[in-house]
Amino acid sequence: MNDGALRDARRHVAVVVIGAGHAGLAMSYWLSRRGVDHIVLERGEVAHTWKTERWDSLRLLTPNWQSRLPGSSHEEQDPDGFRTMPETVAFLEAYARQVAPPLYTRTRVDAVRPASRGYEVDTDQGSWACDAVVLATGACNRPAIPAVAAALPAGIESVSPLQYRNPDALPEGGVLVVGASASGVQLAEELQAAGRQVTLCVGEHVRVPRTYRGRDIQWWMDATGLMDQRYEELDDLERARNVASLQLAGNPDRRPVDINALSAQGVRVAGRLVGVSQGKLQFSGSLRNVCELADLKLVRLLKSIDEWATARGMNGALPAAERPSPTHVEASPPLILDLARSGIQSVLWATGFRPDYRWLQVPVLDAKGRILHDGGVVRAPGLYVLGLPFLRRRKSTLIDGAGGDAEELSAHLLTHLASAARAVQGA
Amino acid sequence: MATNTSTVDNGVNVTALLGAREALGKAPEAAQFKWRASCKWVKGTHSRSTIEGYYGLGAEQKHRRAFEFDADHPDVFASEDQGATPVELVLAGLASCLTAGVAAVAQMRQIQLRSVSATLEAGMDIRGILGADADVRNGFDGVKVTYEIDADASPEDIRALVAQSQKRSAVYDILTNPTNVTVEVK
CATH class of the missing domain: 3.30.300.20 (K homology (KH) domain)
Incomplete structure (x- = not known):
């Protein structure tokens, strides 16, 4: 290798990890353990998005025990609690101090492009040449706002959960919350409790109780092996990767945030938002069926938990099995709502998120802009991605999932570096 | 659920359906269909629709035969009830x-x-x-x-x-x- 020629133009490192959130830090931990020369680039500070792109009241949806990062010496004081955002940031900062990655903060990546050997990473702090790149920039960089948003009349404020902070930041008046997954149900609840009339648009969703038979639902999903289910085992991986987030909130009192709870609170429930025409909102007439689908799926989940508990002889030690009451849907849910008459002044698009790969100048995206990968091994040699839905396991998007994925991908990466080195020597 | 999978037969060719999903996922052009109907007024509120051709899989297609549907309004609408x-x-x-x-x-x-x-x-x-x-x-x-x-x-x-x-x-x-x-x- 001729380092001399490279040294002046740009720095060389074996691996560039982009992003110093939980995934990037977990990858750095594994690369260090495997003795791989690497750096971690971060546009802001450690845990940047947790600090800057989350609303004030948000807590993690997973209990504190379920943030098992590799090699972490963190001693949990409140294992069953749910971290606030400042607590999450502090938790990750402590982990970063422990992992002590070769970290460049305030270094924004502007481009990753293929080079004659490996990749070139351009940043606002100069360039690096490297053999491999790990994308640990997360799955939630940009809100996925449906096209119908463009038809909203002027004067109605559109806000994404990445911008939303608290109810006071929204204009006076009613709020339309579009989407009933984790973000949507939490924000609907918060806004309704703040005295706003919320209308919630409900498409397909995943209903789960916060606790079941005395244990947190995440405990069950972890204990029964559901969270560790691997991507190779699934019949329909595409579907699994597109499943919405669970209707959960990390509230200390563990109150439910499902459609029944929100209706009881006064939230008006409508079907999926399917159109805006002449100042009128149009909702799908499919509300009853999406609730039925969610209820049936919930019962299947609880049944599998009960079967698991029975097989392990746990029934004596647990409260009896129970089934939540079916989702109540009014006889004729609204199909059309006149915006002017409804008092709705703002729309919160809780319609999901997408990664942002605008800086990725490697042809690895499909027609829909999704990165093409096999369990995080991207379709371009030496390129890896972490933290996407069901990347390698059901828990791949959780803090708890980063360690296992990083361990396996760093092993793959090591093999890649070895074969890349052989190719250079052979040339 | 049935334990012996080979005995379940509802007359649906699932293999073909799954094959189509797989193939059309990769060839979205072939998945573009056009459904068609034509309709002629007969008399009063009575009309007759004919359904025969459609477009799909990148070509014009035809049903095995033309299907006809009469539609009308019932007696209580002062019509002749020549069809649904x-x-x-x-x-x-x-x-x-x-x-x-x-x-x-x-x-x-x-x-x-x-x-x-x-x-x-x-x-x-x-x-x-x-x-x-x-x-x-x-x-x-x-x-x-x-x-x-x-x-x-x-x-x-x-x-x-x-x-x-x-x-x-x-x-x-x-x-x-x-x-x-x-x-x-x-």
Whole structure:
């Protein structure tokens, strides 16, 4: 290798990890353990998005025990609690101090492009040449706002959960919350409790109780092996990767945030938002069926938990099995709502998120802009991605999932570096 | 659920359906279909629609034969009742679409169907179509579908069949979501 020629133009490192959130830090931990020369680039500070792109009241949806990062010496004081955002940031900062990655903060990546050997990473702090790149920039960089948003009349404020902070930041008046997954149900609840009339648009969703038979639902999903289910085992991986987030909130009192709870609170429930025409909102007439689908799926989940508990002889030690009451849907849910008459002044698009790969100048995206990968091994040699839905396991998007994925991908990466080195020597 | 998968036969070619999903996922052009109908006025409110050709898989296609559907209004509308009303044909379309879906999903899930029957009812305030009250819409104020299904499955699995069928039904989507309709005169 001729380092001399490279040294002046740009720095060389074996691996560039982009992003110093939980995934990037977990990858750095594994690369260090495997003795791989690497750096971690971060546009802001450690845990940047947790600090800057989350609303004030948000807590993690997973209990504190379920943030098992590799090699972490963190001693949990409140294992069953749910971290606030400042607590999450502090938790990750402590982990970063422990992992002590070769970290460049305030270094924004502007481009990753293929080079004659490996990749070139351009940043606002100069360039690096490297053999491999790990994308640990997360799955939630940009809100996925449906096209119908463009038809909203002027004067109605559109806000994404990445911008939303608290109810006071929204204009006076009613709020339309579009989407009933984790973000949507939490924000609907918060806004309704703040005295706003919320209308919630409900498409397909995943209903789960916060606790079941005395244990947190995440405990069950972890204990029964559901969270560790691997991507190779699934019949329909595409579907699994597109499943919405669970209707959960990390509230200390563990109150439910499902459609029944929100209706009881006064939230008006409508079907999926399917159109805006002449100042009128149009909702799908499919509300009853999406609730039925969610209820049936919930019962299947609880049944599998009960079967698991029975097989392990746990029934004596647990409260009896129970089934939540079916989702109540009014006889004729609204199909059309006149915006002017409804008092709705703002729309919160809780319609999901997408990664942002605008800086990725490697042809690895499909027609829909999704990165093409096999369990995080991207379709371009030496390129890896972490933290996407069901990347390698059901828990791949959780803090708890980063360690296992990083361990396996760093092993793959090591093999890649070895074969890349052989190719250079052979040339 | 049936334990011996080879015995379940609802007359649905699941292999072909799954093959089509796989193939069309990779060739979205071939997935573009055009459904067609033509209609001729007969007399009064009586008309006859003919359905024969359609476009799909990148080529013009034809049914095995032309199908004809008479539509008219009943005696109480002072018509001659030469066929079902157009809105009843819509109900027939929904019922057939959902029922086909039930059979396909059952086959996919290895559930043997013995009988499937649906009854449909749609409410309508005809002051809308008569122009008697501007606040009343022309169309249905709701559609109720009731299934009776005898199958080799638990009541919950049967409900899941019907729910999944709605999720994948074209006519259900057409009725529950808005569609742009353009009517031109040559």
